[in-house]
Amino acid sequence: MKIFIDGKYYDRNEARISVFDHGLLYGDGVFEGIRIYGGKIFRLRDHIDRLYDSAKSILLDIPMSKPDMEKAVSDTVRINERSEGYIRLVVTRGKGELGLDPAQCEKPTVVIIAGDIQLYPQEYYEKGIAVVTSSSRRMPSDSLDPRIKSLNYLNNVLAKIEAKQAGCLEAVMLNHEGYVSECTADNIFLVRSGKLATPAVNCGALGGITRSAVIGIAGSLGVEVREAQLTRYDLYTAEECFMTGTGAEIMPVTKIDGRIIGEGQPGSMTRKLIYEFRKFVEAQ
Ligand code: PMP
Numbered sequence: 001m002k003i004f005i006d007g008k009y010y011d012r013n014e015a016r017i018s019v020f021d022h023g024l025l026y027g028d029g030v031f032e033g034i035r036i037y038g039g040k041i042f043r044l045r046d047h048i049d050r051l052y053d054s055a056k057s058i059l060l061d062i063p064m065s066k067p068d069m070e071k072a073v074s075d076t077v078r079i080n081e082r083s084e085g086y087i088r089l090v091v092t093r094g095k096g097e098l099g100l101d102p103a104q105c106e107k108p109t110v111v112i113i114a115g116d117i118q119l120y121p122q123e124y125y126e127k128g129i130a131v132v133t134s135s136s137r138r139m140p141s142d143s144l145d146p147r148i149k150s151l152n153y154l155n156n157v158l159a160k161i162e163a164k165q166a167g168c169l170e171a172v173m174l175n176h177e178g179y180v181s182e183c184t185a186d187n188i189f190l191v192r193s194g195k196l197a198t199p200a201v202n203c204g205a206l207g208g209i210t211r212s213a214v215i216g217i218a219g220s221l222g223v224e225v226r227e228a229q230l231t232r233y234d235l236y237t238a239e240e241c242f243m244t245g246t247g248a249e250i251m252p253v254t255k256i257d258g259r260i261i262g263e264g265q266p267g268s269m270t271r272k273l274i275y276e277f278r279k280f281v282e283a284q
Contacts, residue, residue, distance in 0.1 A: 004076045004112035022105055023092025027151040030054035033246045034087040036077055037281050044070055046209050054148045055091060062091050063108055076112045086117035120248060128254030128266050133232060134159035134171035138181040138204035146204045156184040170243065172256065175204035180230045186245035187211040190238035191269045200227040210244040217276045240267035250274045
């Protein structure tokens with residue numbers, strides 16, 4: 001495996017960044033997770049745009065133009081001869097001193113890894129998964145806007161641990177007002193009366209690339225999608241529920257906090273969207 005670091009490629013065992021990198025010391029940086037399907041990079045431009053928006057909001061000046069970044073990502077996939085997989089694109093504040101001040105850092109570090117993807121087992125897509133609500137909440141936007149895909153994932157990590165402790169794979173995270181925001185690394189949707197609803201991004205959700213693909217697919221099927229403030233009650237009483245994300249794609253959720261959702265198995269709308277999403281990916 002060849003890993004891109006600041007314009008050069010290194011073997012997996014040789015790929016290193018400094019222990020003084022502020023990405024490590026302070027979680028000061030941004031990242032993207034991107035899928036490769038059939039040798040094609042899924043929605044690369046959208047991921048690059050989100051990366052640069054995240055960086056801009058934290059005053060991180062990425063030392064490459066967007067076209068150069070796109071090329072670096074494509075080259076990394078090509079060099080690694082990847083036809084299926086997952087790309088991790090990370091931009092940190094770079095190497096600095098022991099102190100928060102980003103002005104201490106010479107230059108941001110850019111890392112691109114094109115590796116394997118750990119897929120959820122197929123049976124979860126057929127049966128759906130159980131989730132719990134975590135006590136760890138999404139970051140309020142006046143502290144750190146959850147639209148920024150930053151290297152600070154600790155509250156999501158804690159939520160994930162809570163989910164595992166409860167015997168579940170995922171957790172639903174609420175925002176500081178108690179509205180549903182998303183899961184630890186996935187957006188969430190519910191189905192009611194043939195319509196979709198998903199938390200608005202200003203409820204603390206990341207503007208997921210899969211989320212927006214699903215909204216587009218639903219639109220093309222003539223299915224209405226509402227971006228709204230949703231409560232746990234809305235989830236508990238939904239007819240169907242599913243999560244969306246780069247890794248999970250569309251994952252049916254059939255139990256939330258011990259409540260069976262709908263019929264307790266993936267519903268017809270969720271199954272239809274899984275089917276349409278697959279077609280959509282293949283047509284890219
Ligand atoms: N929410 C969070 C917190 C995430 O980290 C991610 C990405 N894994 C998502 C939602 C889903 O976004 P995307 O569809 O762009 O992968």
